[in-house]
Structure formats: C-alpha cells, structure tokens
Amino acid sequence: MSWRNELLAVWAVTLRNALMGARNVFFFFELLFWPIVGVLSIGLMSRFLGLTEAQASFVLVGTIALSVVNVCQLEVAYAVLLDVWSKSLKHQFLAPIGIRHLTLGSWIVGMVRSLCVFLLLAVLGWWAFGFRVLQPGWVALGAFLLGCFLTAWVVGVAVCALITLFGNRAEAFAWASVNMVLVLAGIYYPISVLPDPIAAIARAVPLTYFLDAYRAHYGFESEFRAPIATGLALSALYAALAHWAFLSAIQRARRTGLLLKMSE
Amino acid sequence: MLAIDAHDVEKTFRSGWPRRRETAALRGVSLTVERGAIVGVLGPNGAGKTTLLSILATLLTPDRGRVSVLGHDVVRDATALRRRLNMVSGRPSFLWSLRVGEIVAFYGRLYGLHGQVLRRRVDMLIELCELVPYRRVPYSDLSTGLKQRVALAKALVNEPELLFLDEPTLGLDPDVAVRVREHVARLRREQGITIVLTTHYMREADELCDEIAFIKAGKILARGTSGELKRQIRLGEVIALKLDPPRVPWLAESPGVLRCVETDGWVECTVDEAEKRLPELLRALFTEGVVIRNVQVREPELEEVFVELAK
Numbered sequence: 001m002s003w004r005n006e007l008l009a010v011w012a013v014t015l016r017n018a019l020m021g022a023r024n025v026f027f028f029f030e031l032l033f034w035p036i037v038g039v040l041s042i043g044l045m046s047r048f049l050g051l052t053e054a055q056a057s058f059v060l061v062g063t064i065a066l067s068v069v070n071v072c073q074l075e076v077a078y079a080v081l082l083d084v085w086s087k088s089l090k091h092q093f094l095a096p097i098g099i100r101h102l103t104l105g106s107w108i109v110g111m112v113r114s115l116c117v118f119l120l121l122a123v124l125g126w127w128a129f130g131f132r133v134l135q136p137g138w139v140a141l142g143a144f145l146l147g148c149f150l151t152a153w154v155v156g157v158a159v160c161a162l163i164t165l166f167g168n169r170a171e172a173f174a175w176a177s178v179n180m181v182l183v184l185a186g187i188y189y190p191i192s193v194l195p196d197p198i199a200a201i202a203r204a205v206p207l208t209y210f211l212d213a214y215r216a217h218y219g220f221e222s223e224f225r226a227p228i229a230t231g232l233a234l235s236a237l238y239a240a241l242a243h244w245a246f247l248s249a250i251q252r253a254r255r256t257g258l259l260l261k262m263s264e
Numbered sequence: 265m266l267a268i269d270a271h272d273v274e275k276t277f278r279s280g281w282p283r284r285r286e287t288a289a290l291r292g293v294s295l296t297v298e299r300g301a302i303v304g305v306l307g308p309n310g311a312g313k314t315t316l317l318s319i320l321a322t323l324l325t326p327d328r329g330r331v332s333v334l335g336h337d338v339v340r341d342a343t344a345l346r347r348r349l350n351m352v353s354g355r356p357s358f359l360w361s362l363r364v365g366e367i368v369a370f371y372g373r374l375y376g377l378h379g380q381v382l383r384r385r386v387d388m389l390i391e392l393c394e395l396v397p398y399r400r401v402p403y404s405d406l407s408t409g410l411k412q413r414v415a416l417a418k419a420l421v422n423e424p425e426l427l428f429l430d431e432p433t434l435g436l437d438p439d440v441a442v443r444v445r446e447h448v449a450r451l452r453r454e455q456g457i458t459i460v461l462t463t464h465y466m467r468e469a470d471e472l473c474d475e476i477a478f479i480k481a482g483k484i485l486a487r488g489t490s491g492e493l494k495r496q497i498r499l500g501e502v503i504a505l506k507l508d509p510p511r512v513p514w515l516a517e518s519p520g521v522l523r524c525v526e527t528d529g530w531v532e533c534t535v536d537e538a539e540k541r542l543p544e545l546l547r548a549l550f551t552e553g554v555v556i557r558n559v560q561v562r563e564p565e566l567e568e569v570f571v572e573l574a575k
Contacts, residue, residue, distance in 0.1 A: 005376040012373030016359065016366075023361040023402075087357040090323055091418070095374040096346040254325050257277050260318055263357070 009097055013105025017075060020082055021109065030074060035067035035117045036124060042188075043129040053130070057218040060131045061144075062187035064121045065211060068114040068148040069155070070178055075110030076156020077174040079103055080163050083263075084171075090263035093254075099246050103160070107153050114152070118145065136217030143228050147210025150235035154206070155181055157242035164249035167262055185211055192223060206234040266332075267426055267458040268297040268320060273329035275315055275482075289315040291482040292329070297475075299425075302452055302459040304473035306466070312482040313462040317428045320460065321351050334426055347375065350424040354434030356415035360404035364395050367403060368417050375422035389417040393447070409440035416447060427451065429461040433468060441468075448472055494563055501538035503545065505531045506558035514552075518545060530558075 021027045042063040046056040079102040083089040092102075118133075125131035133141060155178050162170040162177075184198070185191075185207035191199050202208050209224055209231030216222040224230060253259040275290040289312045297303045305313045318324040320333055322342040331338040336345035358367050368386045377385055390399055393413040398406060403414065412432065419427060429448065433441035445468060451457045463469055469476055470490050477487040486493055500522050506529060515533060516524040520541040522534045535541040538561045549556055 002376075004378075008373050008376055008378050012370055015373075016362070016370050019366060020359060020361055082359055086359045088359060090353075091351075091356075091358065091371070094321060094323060094346060094351055095371060096343050097374050098343075101374075251325075254323065257315075257318075257324060259323055260314075 006101070009101035010105045010108070013079065013097075013102055014108045017078055017082070017106050017109040018112075020078070021075070021113065030071055031113060031117060032120070035071070035121055038063050038067055039121050039124050040128065043125065043131070047129070054219045056129060057131055057135075058215055058220060059188050060125050060129065061211065061215055061218070062182075064118060064125065064133070065144075065148055065185075065207065066182050066187055067121060068118050068145070069152045069182065069207065071117050072107070072110035072114035072149055072152030073156040073159070073178045074174065075113055076103060076106045076153055077159040077163070079106035079156070080160040081171070081174060084163060084168060087263050090259055093250065093259060099157075099160075099243060099250065103153065103157050103243065103246070107149070107156070110152060110156070111149050114149070115145070136214060140214055140217050144210050144214035147207055147213075147228075147231050147235070150232070150239070151181065151185075151205075151207040151210070152178070154235060154238040154242050157239070157246050161242065161245040161249040164246065164253050164258070167258055181205055181207065184208070187211075190220070190223060204234065206231045206238065209234070265299045266296055267299045267301070267334055268295060268460070269330075269332045270295045270316075270320065271330045273316070273319060273331055274327045275312075275319065275324065276327055288482050290319075290326075293479070293482065293484055295477060295484065297458060297460060299458050300452065300456045301474045302448070302461060302472050304469040304476040305460065305462045305479055306464075306469055306476055307462075307479035311479045313479055314430055315482075316479065317351070317430050317460060317462060321349060321428050322346055323351075347422065348424060349426040349428065350419040350422055351428040351430065352412075352415045352419045352432045354412075354431030355408075356411055358403050358411075358414065358418070361402050363400050363402055364406070364414055364417075365390060365399045367414060368421055371418045372421045377421070385421060389420055392420070393417040394443075409436050412436055412440070412444065416444065420451075423455075424457060426458045426460070429459060429463075431462055431464065433463065433465060441465075445472060491563075500534045500536050502562050503533045503535055503538055503542055504558075504560040504562070505533065505545075505549075505556065507531060507549070508555035508557060512549065512552075512554055515545070515549075518548060520544070 039060065042059055043056070046059055051059070080089070083092050122133040125133065159174045159177055162173045184202045185205045186194070186202060191202040191208055194202055209227035212222055212224055213227040213231070271294050273290050273293045277287045277289055279285050293312070293316055295316070305316060307313050315324065319326050319331060319338065322338050322345055325339055333345055334348050338345065362370065365386055368389055369382060372382045372385055390396055393416050395410070395413055395417060398410055403411065406414065432448070433444050436444065448459060449472060452459055461469070461472060473490070475487065475489055476493060478485045478493070510529055510531070511526065512531065515521060515531060520536045522536060524531055524533045533545070542561060546556065
C-alpha cells in the first residue's frame with residue numbers, strides 16, 4: 001500500500017468520525033456537559049475544603065486530565081463502536097483497511113475534540129478558580145497533553161480489542177475502563193498514598209508519569225527520575241501491545257464468525 | 265480462467281459456555297467459477313450459503329480446504345484480494361447519520377480514491393443507482409429499497425472484478441427487485457464482472473445465473489445450468505390439463521405418470537416423457553368421454569427442483 005493510500009484511509013476514518021460526532025446530540029454531553037460539571041464540582045469542593053492554591057491546582061490538573069483522556073479514549077473506541085451500533089462492521093473489514101487506519105483516524109478526531117475540551121476547561125478553571133494551565137510553560141503543557149492523548153489511544157485501542165473479542169457485551173469497557181486507569185494513575189492524589197501493591201501497578205500506567213511531571217511545576221516534588229521519558233516508553237510499549245491485541249481479536253472474529261454476528 | 269477455485273472447504277462454528285455446541289456450516293464444499301460468469305448459490309435456510317460467500321469474500325477464515333479467489337489465497341493474500349472484490353447483502357446497514365454521498369465517498373477513500381476521481385465515481389454511482397434525489401439524505405431516513413441501492417453503489421465503488429450478492433433483493437418491493445436484477449445483468453453485460461449470488465427467489469436465479477449450485481447442510485448437492493439441474497434430478501415434465509369433469513382420479517395411475525396434483529381448476533401431471541405420454545393420455549381421456557378444454561406442456565420450475573433437493 002502506498003503512503004498516499006495509507007493517508008487516505010486514515011483520512012477516511014477521520015472524516016467519518018468527525019461527521020458522526022457533529023451529528024450526534026449525545027456527543028455534546030461528552031464534549032461539554034460532563035467536563036464542565038467535573039471542573040466546577042472539584043473546584044468548588046477544593047474551595048470549601050480550604051485547599052491552598054497549589055493543592056487546588058493539583059486536583060484540577062487531575063480533573064482536566066480525566067476529561068481529556070475520557071473524550072479522546074471514547075473517540076478511539078468509536079472506531080469500532082460506531083460500526084457495531086450500526087451493524088456495519090463487516091463492510092468496514094471487507095474493505096482493505098488496517099487497524100492502524102482505524103485507530104489513527106479516530107485518534108486524530110479524539111485529539112481535536114479533547115483539545116477543545118481542554119481549552120474550555122482551562123478557561124473555566126482560570127475564570128472560576130484562578131487556575132493557570134500555562135504556569136508550567138508550553139513544553140510541559142505539551143508533554144502533559146501528549147501523555148493524556150497517548151494514554152487515551154492505548155485504552156481506546158484496548159477497548160476496541162475487547163469489543164471485537166466479546167461483542168456488544170464488552171461495550172461497558174468503553175465507558176468504565178478509562179476510569180480504572182485514571183484511579184490508578186493518581187488522578188486526585190500522588191500514587192505514594194496508594195497501598196504498595198496498587199502503587200506498583202500505578203507505576204506501570206503511563207499517565208502516572210505525565211501527571212507527575214506536570215504537577216511538579218505547581219510545587220509538588222516529582223516521584224520519578226525521568227517521568228516524561230518513562231511515560232513515553234510505556235506508552236509506546238502499550239500502544240504496540242494494544243494494537244497486537246486488536247489485530248488478534250479481529251483475526252479471531254474472522255475465525256469464529258463474530259465479525260458477521262456483529263453485522264446486519 | 266477461474267475467478268474462484270475452492271476445494272474441500274470446511275467450517276464449523278462453536279458456541280456456548282461451559283458446554284460447547286458445534287455447528288458444521290460447510291462440510292467439504294468445492295466450487296469453481298469462471299471469470300465473467302454469474303453463479304447462483306441456492307439452498308434452504310442454514311444451508312451454508314452465507315458462510316460460503318463470507319469465506320470467499322475474506323470475512324471468515326475456513327477451518328480446512330484451499331480457497332483461491334482471483335488468484336489470491338483468501339487467508340494469506342486477503343488484503344490484496346479485498347481491493348478487487350466487493351459485496352452486497354440483504355438488509356444492508358451503514359452508519360445511520362452519514363448521508364448517501366458520504367457513505368459512498370467513505371468507502372471510496374478506503375479503496376484509495378480521492379479528489380476529482382472520487383467525486384466523479386461517487387456522482388456516477390449515485391446516478392447509476394438512481395439515488396440523485398437522496399444524495400444528502402441520512403442513511404437512517406431511507407426506505408429498504410433505497411438502502412439496498414446505497415449498498416449496491418458502495419459495492420461498485422472500487423470497480424470490483426468479483427461481486428458477491430448475498431440475497432440482494434431480500435425484502436424489496438417487486439418493482440425495486442426487478443430494477444436490482446436489471447442492474448446486476450447490466451454489470452455483467454457491460455463490465456464483465458464475475459458475480460456470485462445467493463437468493464431465495466428461484467425466478468431470480470433462473471433469470472440471472474449461468475449456473476446454479478444447490479447447497480444443503482453444508483454440502484453442494486447439485487450443480488449446473490437451470491436446464492441441466494432439472495434433467496439431472498429427473499423431475500420429468502409437466503402436462504397441465506383443463507378437463508370437464510375437472511377430476512379424473514385414474515389419471516395418476518396411467519403409465520408414465522409420476523404424480524398428479526389439482527391446482528386452480530387444472531390437473532398437473534408430472535410425466536417421465538411428455539412427448540410420449542401426451543398422446544396416450546389424450547387418447548385415454550377421449551375414450552372415457554372427458555372433455556379436454558386446454559392442454560399445456562412445460563418443464564418443471566426451478567422452485568420444484570429446489571423443493572426436491574431440499575427434501
């Protein structure tokens with residue numbers, strides 16, 4: 001396959017997901033309602049508890065990460081979910097499309113959408129609670145967002161693999177799995193507060209390192225030596241594993257007939 | 265030159281937990297299809313038609329057997345093969361809020377089309393499938409017939425050399441079904457596309473297919489042209505008589521008569537050889553004083569062949 005065809009296939013999925021997103025009223029809730037509710041409730045709670053400015057920033061970073069990862073991860077999962085819901089999965093896999101096209105195309109839409117959510121929440125956080133996302137600088141912010149996007153990509157692809165493996169029954173993973181990852185990554189707390197066995201698992205989650213690196217700029221000492229590099233290395237490893245799992249799940253679905261059962 | 269060359273294809277589905285259930289969908293199916301031919305795969309529900317088509321279209325992998333489609337192995341060269349084939353299925357489904365033009369364009373991009381070429385192809389297919397007024401209508405708002413036409417437009421977007429039609433007229437109004445059949449016949453006539461068709465409608469198969477393969481319980485029981493199949497299973501020929509009095513019980517006992525049925529005032533006698541038996545029957549009826557108002561001789565319908573094979 002030529003590079004042009006590779007890019008075209010990715011662009012086809014990007015355009016499709018973007019069009020579907022623009023026409024679905026529920027996507028509005030994903031994009032605006034829940035993220036705004038999250039930042040307002042956590043920000044107000046931090047005010048009620050009398051947290052310092054740094055502590056409030058710590059939890060608001062977590063809230064924003066939650067929304068960014070959630071929105072982006074769902075969009076990646078839509079690479080398969082949209083076709084499962086509309087029972088058109090077999091048409092997609094009858095075409096010469098690879099999983100890389102599906103996951104990259106939907107990830108691009110996910111990044112754009114979650115970037116919109118991030119901008120909205122950044123403005124809201126600054127206006128309502130004086131929280132400044134740019135305090136750590138552009139590079140730190142870029143690394144943090146990249147970490148969120150990569151985590152979302154890995155979780156989204158893993159969800160695609162589970163849906164292709166177990167069918168509609170696995171749909172709940174699309175909504176629930178990311179929250180488990182966020183809890184482990186220390187969304188509202190440093191992972192040092194977690195029990196030892198859980199903290200060990202948390203150290204295997206890439207987002208843990210990106211959150212740690214970003215929060216270090218708000219006055220919290222970093223728990224890791226090279227958090228960005230570690231986070232990137234783990235993300236690359238998990239992205240490869242998730243894609244392998246997705247590919248294996250599709251091959252299995254072609255073997256068991258699940259691909260046809262999920263269509264028409 | 266062969267478009268499809270399948271040998272001893274087997275496929276078993278396993279389901280249920282903890283007790284596994286096994287369903288053998290294909291038990292050693294062999295099928296060859298010449299390039300440019302239209303071949304029908306007929307059979308009762310659960311016979312294995314869709315499983316066979318899905319394997320040929322790379323949507324399913326076979327458990328055993330060797331399958332070569334357009335010179336590609338369906339397992340090893342699946343990606344290269346997918347560029348050259350396409351499929352239409354009965355009751356098709358696409359992303360509900362995409363518009364007709366967007367659906368065709370989406371699949372076009374997956375096959376590497378872009379820019380002017382993509383636009384022209386989408387325009388041409390929308391016109392060919394009589395979808396011009398519906399170009400900007402979301403898929404979910406279309407009628408069953410229109411959805412089927414969208415599926416046909418999508419299936420032609422990559423100019424396939426091989427097209428699988430899995431019950432393409434299922435649930436369509438008769439006039440729409442006639443138009444779909446006309447499209448299919450034109451595709452073969454004008455573009456030389458090889459077509460493999462499954463259908464429940466015998467008339468459709470009789471009208472469109474060069475050859476028909478009957479499949480039942482995962483095995484191909486008979487194969488040939490419509491005429492060959494009728495001869496192959498020795499259904500005989502039908503002599504239809506309109507008589508006065510309308511009921512003549514002894515007809516069924518006459519030499520060479522295999523069976524007689526009464527339908528709508530006609531007595532239909534299936535005989536071993538019409539040319540030989542017709543004069544004998546007419547003579548006997550005349551002798552008994554039965555008035556013969558009308559006589560017709562015809563071959564058995566493909567539907568009767570189907571019923572016979574499906575028993």
